[in-house]
Each structure stands twice: as C-alpha cells, then as structure tokens.
Amino acid sequence: MIYGIGTDICDVRRIATSLERHGERFAQKVLADGEMAAWRDRSARWPDRGLRYLATRFSAKEAFSKAIGLGMRMPMTWRHCEVAKLATGQPVIVLHGALKDWFEARGLTAHLSVTDETDYAASFCVVEKIEAKLGSSA
Template sequence: MIYGIGTDICDIRRIRETFERRGERFAEKVLGPHEIEVFRERLAKVPARGIAYLATRFSAKEAFSKAIGMGMRMPMTWRACEIVKAPSGKPEIRLHDGLAAWFDAKGLKAHVTVSDETDYATAFVVVETRP
C-alpha cells in the first residue's frame, strides 16, 4: 500500500549559484558520506556533472521528505538520507541514524528516480508499506 509520494524539480542554475557563493560547505550540508565522495569525483572531472549530481540529490531528498510527510524536520535531515546507485545503476535511498530507525519502525520501503537536463533536475519518490 502506498504510504506517500513526493516529487521535486530543482533549477540547476540556482544550485550552481549557491555552490559558487558558499563553496563546498553547501555540498557538505546536503550530501551524505557516500554522496560527497561521488560529488567530488564528478566535480573534479567535469564541473557541470558535479553540480548536476548535487542538484539531483537535493531534489530527491526534497521529494523523499514530502513522501514521508515530514518535510525537513527531525529525524529527516539532509545527510541522514542518501541517494546511492545499486550495482544495476538504479538509484536507491539509504537512510542513517534516527531516520533509518523511524523508517524501519514504520515498516516502510522507498523507491526513487532522478533525472536532469541542462537547467533542471527532478526526482520522484514513492514510499510504500512493506507487506
């Protein structure tokens, strides 16, 4: 049964401007431990790819917070929710700390998809109850 859905669209230009103003502190606030490593690798190779990665993760976390009906308040934090890639390439949600405990206690499972184009990143999340 569906517990909640969330979607978000993000202007990559806005993320780029924020990153230019605040530097890596912005990325470190939004990205979890695994994500920050991927971000740094992508940014070093092709800066636009790094910024697009940051934008898709920002968008996915916003969509996830909407799907669980919590918004950005405890235990939902930027770094407690990571969007990682499964071996197949499929994006998945990995939760940490209190958010992971809350999610497991509710018996929930999440599905996420992300996409980006030149100026926009988008994400869609479906959260369902586990059978």
C-alpha cells in the same frame, strides 16, 4: 500499500548560485559522506556533471521528505538520507541514524527515480508500507 508520494524539480542554476555563495560547505550540508566523495570526483573531472549530481541529490531528498510526510524536519536531515545506486544504475535511498530507525519502525520502503537536463533536475519518490504477509494455517 502506498504511504506517500513525493516529487521535486530543482533549478540547477539555483544550486550553482548556492555553491558560488557558500562553496563546498553547501555540498557538505546536503550530501552524505558517500555522496560527497562521488561529488568531488565528478566535479574535479567534469564540473557540469558534478553540479547536476548535487542537484539530483538535492531534488531526490526533497521528494523523499515529501513522500514520508516530514519535509525537512527531524528525524529527516539532508545527511541522514543518502542517494546511492545499485549495480544496475537504479537509484536507491539509503538511510542513516534516527531517520533509518524512524523509517524502519514504520515498516516502510522507498522507490526513487531521478533525472536531469542542463538546467533542471527532477525526482519522483514512492514510499510503501510493507504489509505483513499472513501465514497459512493448516
């Protein structure tokens, strides 16, 4: 059963302005530790890709926060929500701390899609409530 749906579009130029204004502190506010390492690596090799990586993570977390119905308020925090990827490249939400506990206590699972172009990053998130399967009785 669908619990919530969230979508977000992010102007990459806005993220660039925030980085120029606040430097790496902006990325540290938005990115979890694993994301931070990937962002630094990409930014060092391809600054534009690093910028779009940060924008897609920002957008994905906004979409997720909308899908769970909390917005950016506790237990939803930027750093407790991580966007990772499977070996296939599929993006996945990995939760930490109180947000993970809150999410699991409700029996939820998330599905995520992210995309970016030169000036925009967009994300779509569907959160489902996992329904208990009834066992068969004989």
